[in-house]
Amino acid sequence: xxNLLEIKNLNIEAFYQDRWQPIVRDIxxxxxxxxxxxxxxxxxxGKSTIGLAAMGYTRQGCRLxxxxxxxxxxxxxxxxxxxLRLVRGSKIAYVAQSAAASFNPSHRVIKQYxxxxxxxxxxxxxxxxxxxxxxxxxxxxxAPEKIGYRYPHELSGGQLQRTMVAMAMSCKPDxxxxxxxxxxxxxxTQIEVLAAVKEITEKMNKAALxxxxxxxxxxxxxxxxxxxxxxxxxxxxxxxxxxxxxxRKYTRELLNVRTLREEKSITDKMKVIxxxxxxxxxxxxxxxxxxxxxxxxRKGRTVALVGESGSGKSTLAKVITGLLPANNxxxxxxxxxxxxxxxxxxxxxxxxMQMIYQMPDTALNPKHTVRKVIGRPLQFYFGIKGKKAEExxxxxxxxxxxxxxxxxxRLTTELSGGEKQRICIARALAAEPxxxxxxxxxxxxxxxxxxxxxxxxxxxQNKTNMSYLFxxxxxxTVKAIADKIVIxxxxxxxxxxxxxxxLSPPHHEYTDKLLAxxxxxxxDWLDTLLKERASTFINQ
Amino acid sequence: xxxxxxxxxxSARIGMGIVLLNCLVAIFAPLIAPYGETSVxxxxxxxxxxxxYLGTDxxxxxxxxxxxxxxxxxxxxxxxxxxxxxFLGSCLGFIAAVKGGWTDQLLxxxxxxxxxxxxxxxxxxxxxxxxxxIPTLIFTIAILDSTRVYRLSRAVAMDIEVxxxxxxxxxxxxxxxxxxxxxxxPNAMPPLIAEFGxxxxxxFLFIASLSFLGLGLQPPLADWGGMVRENAGAITFxxxxxxxxxxxxALLTVxxxxxxxxxxxxxxxxx
Numbered sequence: 001x002x003n004l005l006e007i008k009n010l011n012i013e014a015f016y017q018d019r020w021q022p023i024v025r026d027i028x029x030x031x032x033x034x035x036x037x038x039x040x041x042x043x044x045x046g047k048s049t050i051g052l053a054a055m056g057y058t059r060q061g062c063r064l065x066x067x068x069x070x071x072x073x074x075x076x077x078x079x080x081x082x083x084l085r086l087v088r089g090s091k092i093a094y095v096a097q098s099a100a101a102s103f104n105p106s107h108r109v110i111k112q113y114x115x116x117x118x119x120x121x122x123x124x125x126x127x128x129x130x131x132x133x134x135x136x137x138x139x140x141x142x143a144p145e146k147i148g149y150r151y152p153h154e155l156s157g158g159q160l161q162r163t164m165v166a167m168a169m170s171c172k173p174d175x176x177x178x179x180x181x182x183x184x185x186x187x188x189t190q191i192e193v194l195a196a197v198k199e200i201t202e203k204m205n206k207a208a209l210x211x212x213x214x215x216x217x218x219x220x221x222x223x224x225x226x227x228x229x230x231x232x233x234x235x236x237x238x239x240x241x242x243x244x245x246x247x248r249k250y251t252r253e254l255l256n257v258r259t260l261r262e263e264k265s266i267t268d269k270m271k272v273i274x275x276x277x278x279x280x281x282x283x284x285x286x287x288x289x290x291x292x293x294x295x296x297x298r299k300g301r302t303v304a305l306v307g308e309s310g311s312g313k314s315t316l317a318k319v320i321t322g323l324l325p326a327n328n329x330x331x332x333x334x335x336x337x338x339x340x341x342x343x344x345x346x347x348x349x350x351x352x353m354q355m356i357y358q359m360p361d362t363a364l365n366p367k368h369t370v371r372k373v374i375g376r377p378l379q380f381y382f383g384i385k386g387k388k389a390e391e392x393x394x395x396x397x398x399x400x401x402x403x404x405x406x407x408x409x410r411l412t413t414e415l416s417g418g419e420k421q422r423i424c425i426a427r428a429l430a431a432e433p434x435x436x437x438x439x440x441x442x443x444x445x446x447x448x449x450x451x452x453x454x455x456x457x458x459x460x461q462n463k464t465n466m467s468y469l470f471x472x473x474x475x476x477t478v479k480a481i482a483d484k485i486v487i488x489x490x491x492x493x494x495x496x497x498x499x500x501x502x503l504s505p506p507h508h509e510y511t512d513k514l515l516a517x518x519x520x521x522x523x524d525w526l527d528t529l530l531k532e533r534a535s536t537f538i539n540q
Numbered sequence: 541x542x543x544x545x546x547x548x549x550x551s552a553r554i555g556m557g558i559v560l561l562n563c564l565v566a567i568f569a570p571l572i573a574p575y576g577e578t579s580v581x582x583x584x585x586x587x588x589x590x591x592x593y594l595g596t597d598x599x600x601x602x603x604x605x606x607x608x609x610x611x612x613x614x615x616x617x618x619x620x621x622x623x624x625x626x627f628l629g630s631c632l633g634f635i636a637a638v639k640g641g642w643t644d645q646l647l648x649x650x651x652x653x654x655x656x657x658x659x660x661x662x663x664x665x666x667x668x669x670x671x672x673x674i675p676t677l678i679f680t681i682a683i684l685d686s687t688r689v690y691r692l693s694r695a696v697a698m699d700i701e702v703x704x705x706x707x708x709x710x711x712x713x714x715x716x717x718x719x720x721x722x723x724x725x726p727n728a729m730p731p732l733i734a735e736f737g738x739x740x741x742x743x744f745l746f747i748a749s750l751s752f753l754g755l756g757l758q759p760p761l762a763d764w765g766g767m768v769r770e771n772a773g774a775i776t777f778x779x780x781x782x783x784x785x786x787x788x789x790a791l792l793t794v795x796x797x798x799x800x801x802x803x804x805x806x807x808x809x810x811x
Binding site: 321323342345347350351354355357359362363364365366367368376377380381427431 | 707711712
């Protein structure tokens, strides 16, 4: 069979620091009808750039330097804008990472679906509407006849992502580029989208480029996988073959990141440092978003708070820190009941409880230097200034494995995501806390970087015997770091206990669903799971 | 900073040239002016000559001298007023954004009340009650103008306030002033600087219009707005004299706007 898409020796350059620098180097790929090619790599690997280049498009400040992009017999490399416009949407379509940001919030979903086919003159609005409903049905959206007439904000994240996939299908393109379509979603919703992707590529006989940083995800949908790093091809192969016998070290690292940590036992004798009793909280004064929260954190141990978005995990962090005063119940920290509101808490209590955030970009003031970020808690809590502070800052930087001489005078904007998160950890460490609340601290980071951060936290805990309250939706992280697991759903704790106990059956029904939704590094995992779900669905 | 200046576009350079020239004239006014600020030296509305470079005004004072001193009075007044209004407006705006709750409600509603009146009419009312002295003039305009600054700085600070680094500072137990000075102000600077230039223009024009209406700087002090008013009658005789102070106002306004445009581009990253 002929190749639908043939990219040969593609080089893409970006204008950076006053000159053109290569960001994609010498990439060649072929895509046949009915085939899914997975592009995988960390951020900066050039996967999205290649995905966009397949449509003859580059982001602003980038250019196609050399090579050829042949789409079904048409050369896109030097095609004029008018030709490209005709091809895009109708022959090759794109599904972006954040569907919520890609929809126009003031039009109904189905109208946005019909826009492209009507504009390209392929079909009338009425026909597009009919087809939309058909595609919604095939993508397992609930109430396919009605769902299109809702506005984007009336759909959940997973539903939006699927309507986005439907929108990409509207002109019946031959190729769809999926750019991290599930990265922003919960594990349980991820399954729905993956099932939709499979439905399209297998049953409708389309070709697809699937871009992701998660090898376990791509293993479910792709026939072949290309591993990319820094714009270069590391390894390419059939999915099963690549997962079974990775040839390159980098691929093996990507495969092996989910290592388990040493087991630490929890006994009743260990000192309780944080005790939350019957806590309830709400944003409005009525309607509690948290109810009956009971939780204990012991010295030197890690408690993982797990749940999907909207389960109230971050709200609980706010209640513990006092940003959102609880309506009910008590928070006891070192055998002393804390005032509910932040304002009335003592400086010493604030010092002992520190927080690290999900987005290191917004957690650090862009106008501050590393010295100031880490130096401020030293000065604020301990009154350390001048030379002594300088020494302490350098020590802390060494603790987080950054070279003090290079980093101390940098602005926080001059750091990478992982480095920023390390600085956030150093800021927390500077206060010499007993408890650190980590709110999704690895979810904005690449896999290997996140792994580094988790290892660092582990080492620090071994050294200083701190406790962590680890908030996350990623069960793989939980498996890697937690001693105790607390599972939350809709503002309530539905199950908690030691890691071993929670992770081994029998589970609570919801825990079971959560655990089953983590993609495994097994290409048959999705199919098996979907079959199981279908049969239980019929039985119900 | 120097590198920034070197990369500035031509329009910004022209603007800077105009502003710099005006400032120099204002600072060295007594050295540049050939006659005293208020001395009558010639006939009414004489045309330009070697003796009077720009001619004379409606009672025979040298127009060039008046322009030079006028620059000094008007620019200094506008500058002081703008600084004051910025200090007031941004402080209150930041406090409202950071404190939130009833502080924000109270301040914002007061500002709403102030903004409900047309500025010029409100200023005329206050000045006609309190009388037009330089301190009253400065305070009246600064307070009226600070409502606009308040709105902007509150909005900007609101955006910054939701960032996690501010939350981190709160959790650390930092006080209000530290949060405002260290966390919010550095990030709010670019839009505020751009707004400063704009507001400076508005204040400058505002003083000129008040002077034109007779409630600004009082004679015999020279200021450009007042000079337009005093000499307005000349235009009916086809004498160009009132156009010169009017042109001065226009030129400085354009100059400042050219610089502000450049700042806006720099701070917003627009091309």
